[in-house]
Amino acid sequence: MALSSPHKLVSLILRIVLLTLVYLASGWLSLLLAIPPGFVSGIFLPLGISLAALLIWGNPLVIGVLLGSTLLNIGVALADGQTLTSGVVGVGFFIACGSSIACLVGAWLIRRFVGFPNHLTDERDIFLVFILGGPVAAAISASIGTLVLFAYDIISINQIIFSWGTWWIGDAIGVLIAVPLMCVFFAEPRYFWRNRRATVGIPLVVSSLVVVIIFITASNNEQKKMEVQFRQEASLIAAAVETTLGSVEQILATLGGLFIASQDITREEFIAYVDQVILKKHGVSGFSWNRLLAHDERSEFESNMRGQGFDNFVIREASSDGSFTTAPERDSYVVITYIEPWEQGRVIHGVNVAADPERFDAIERAAKTGELAMTKPLQLLQDKTYSPAIIAFYPVFSLAYLKPEVAANKPMLMGYATAIVRANDLITATLLPFASANYNLIITDITQATDPLRFYTKGQVATPAYADNLILEDEVTLGGRRLQIRIAPTQFFLTSKQGLESWFVLVGGLLFCSLLGGFLLLISGRTQHIHNLVEQRTQELAAILESAAEAILVVDSSGVIEKANPAAAILFNYSLENLEQLQIADLIPSLSDLSGAALFSSAVEGEKERVARRSDGVSLNVELSISPVDIKERLFFTFIIHDVTERKKVEQLKAEFISTVSHELRTPLTSIKGALSVALNGGVGVLDEKLAQLLSIAATNADRLSRLVNDILDIDKLEFGSANLTIDVHEVYPLLKQAVEQHLAYAERYAVHLQLDLPDESLIGLKAKLDGDRFLQVMSNLISNAIKFSYQHNPVQIRMTKEAHRIHIEVIDKGQGIPASFHQRVFTRFAQVDSSDTRKRDGSGLGLSITKALVDRMGGTIDYVSEVGKGTTFYITLPIYND
DSSP states (O other), X not given: OOOSSHHHHHHHHHHHHHHHHHHHHHHHHHHTTOBTTTTBOSOOHHHHHHHHHHHHHXXXXXXXXXXXHHHHHHHHHHHTTOOOOHHHHHHHHHXXXXXXXXXXXHHHHHHHHTOSSOOOOSHHHHHHHHHIIIIIHHHHHHHHHHHHHHHTTSSOGGGHHHHHHHHHHHHHHHHHHHHHHHHHHHXXXXXXXXXXXXXXXXXXXXXXXXXHHHHHHHHHHHHHHHHHHHHHHHHHHHHHHHHHHHHHHHHHHHHHHHHHHOSOOOHHHHHHIIIIIOOOOTTOOEEEEEEEEEGGGHHHHHHHHHHXXXXXXXXXXXXXXXXXXXXXXXXXXXXXXXXXXXXXXXXGTTBBGGGSHHHHHHHHHHHHHSSOEEOOSBOOTXXXXXXXXXXXXXXXXXXXXXXXXXXXXXXXXXXXXEEXXXXXXXXXXXXXXXXXXXXXXXXXXXXXXTSOEEEEEESOSOOOGGGGGGOEEEEEEEXXXXXXXXXXXXHHHHHHHOOSHHHHXXXXXXXXXXXXXXXXHHHHHHHHHHHHHHHHHHHHHHHHHHHOSSEEEEEETTSBEEEEOHHHHHHHTOOHHHXXXXXXXXXXXXXXXXXXXXXXXXXXXXXXXXXEEOTTSOEEEEEEEEEEEEETTEEXXXXXXXXXXXXXXXXXXXXXXHHHHHHHXXXXXXXXXXXXXXXXXXXXXXXXXXXXXXXXXXXXXXXXXXXXXXXXXXXXHHHTTOOOOOOEEEEHHHHHHHHHHHTHHHHHHTTOEEEEOOOOHHHHTOEEEEOHHHHHHHHHHHHHHHHHTSOTTOEEEEEEEEETTEEEEEEEEOSSOOOGGGGGGTXXXXXXXXXXXXXXXXXXXXHHHHHHHHHHHTTOEEEEEEETTTEEEEEEEEEOOOO
């Protein structure tokens, strides 16, 4: 794009930077409405904002779209815990390319099929902007974005359709919401869009906020419902784990009772007791009896054990390489005497567990407290690989042990009933009743806060941040150890339990808001268009009123002048301010007794000419045109006043001219016609044939000239109202008969048959109010024209009928007809179908004009129908007079 000045370049850069920032801000705002775990958002505003920006300020702003989208996508990845890598930047950039292409294509389509800038007042324009900018453009951004996510292995092929659909819906609704708002605040022309902020912008923003609030409420309710459901299940899991861990102490107490009852327990009795009495082992991997003995008892103990069938039995200890060697001399020993199951535990039979510092710590705590003591998670001696396990030591005292002071009775301690607990065996057995796909479980030994030890792990350690409020943490103390139980939801649980009802609420609500925005655009646009049109017309009318040459007054129903134009002020010699304070009667005294509807009726009744009075007392002859205006139940009248003073003078001059013509032309014409008549009738003797022919021509033209003068005088009198008609009641049929009789000779001259149809007897006596002589003149003009323009030996019919309350008279000829191109001029003055110098019929072209004027003056109508080559029918109607 060519820039004409540095100012435009700076303006473009600022707009690009601003669009980048707005894209980032609106993008984060839209993502706040995303529903985890898929982070489906029902609206993505940046695409709509960007599309509108390109439409309003031009395509170069696509740079802001590219920058804003890239930064937004990179920021989302970093916020999700990813590191800034080339892959993260690539995903952000290519998604931004999709958004940029979508904006460019959407803007091009709208300019191509709608045009922009556009007032958006037409249903078609609004529909196309919404469709091309929304679903069509959004399909491009969704398609490219989804393909980018798939190409970078962020989504699987099974997620493509869902990801594309939610992306498309979010972008499309973002366009439908953002484009109208952007136009309202930034589109050109500003004066037009500014007035739509209240009618479009505010309702659209408020309705969208209401939908968002409803969505947030619904989403929170869903989250709480899911939280309650998970916490209930997690509480049961925690209780089951605690019960299982607590049951170890109960089992060992039962096992210890065996040795309290009898100190001479054989290996077979131990095995039988474990297998038959301790039926529910609750996931315990093994049990053992660990005998406490002093060094001086060692030799006898080893001998007794060999006597029970344990060949080569000696007390052993584990070496650093994992092998077992004979235990060195020590003050006391805690020896694994019996163990079950034997096959898995025989390798550690006879081991002095007190030699191991971690086991010794638990043994000492059990001896001192007289209660169960557990080791921290450690590796069992019989295991080659590490599998978290604990050993629980339950101290067993002889029957003489009364426990007044535990330390004083330490010699009463016989040994320890011991449970070997592998975490996986114990906890896995406990969790069987629960759906393992729904939760992750972590049990950690936190006895030493600085060195927590993992006891059991099921599933992922990390939990999405949005699900932190669902995590259940509990702590249980067992055998002197503090165990933390942490239960968190799995991704499967979050996905399966997260309903889309709130998302549908958001999408449906925002879709409604977008349709509301389109409707408001249509209504407000039309309203604004009408307002602008009214304002424009008002200005035009005001300009016309101000510049009109005629005087114009606006008068209320009481006769007060409310508005006047400069021409009125000049006509009546008042200033505009003074003129608008007067009554209409002050200017036209004859209207002093008229007000309201009487003003209008006076004009309707033909009382148009009045005498007006100027401010200086000078009288004026004026002609009034009064029009009523009813606005909001208020009646006004518009007076258009024309000064006819000069016209009156002209009419007087014309009247004098007509009088002069009447005397000065008719008198010599009468003498000429008389002289020619005498000569032709032989009053001067027999005339030479050639002379007689010349005199005959002169007589004919004298008659023609006489008729022309009479027609001109009649037209002039009718036009200026000086032709006085003697209106009286006449029977019509006798007049028709007389008119036909007067033209019989004329018809013979043209070889035309003149025919008067005899009407019904009921019609013969019909009467009408008319001037008899003028009616004969009307019929003469019609009949003579029919005769002149008929073909020879064809009839001319005169017919009288009745139609409703009117007399219908027709003059029908079979002549050449009137061309359609001449229909609009038939009754105008000097109108002739053939106006050339070689026309075959004489005439002035005034007859039909005079005829129409006379018929109108007598309250009748005249018209005709004609078909070229077939003839013409002229017809007049007159009101029937009833006595």
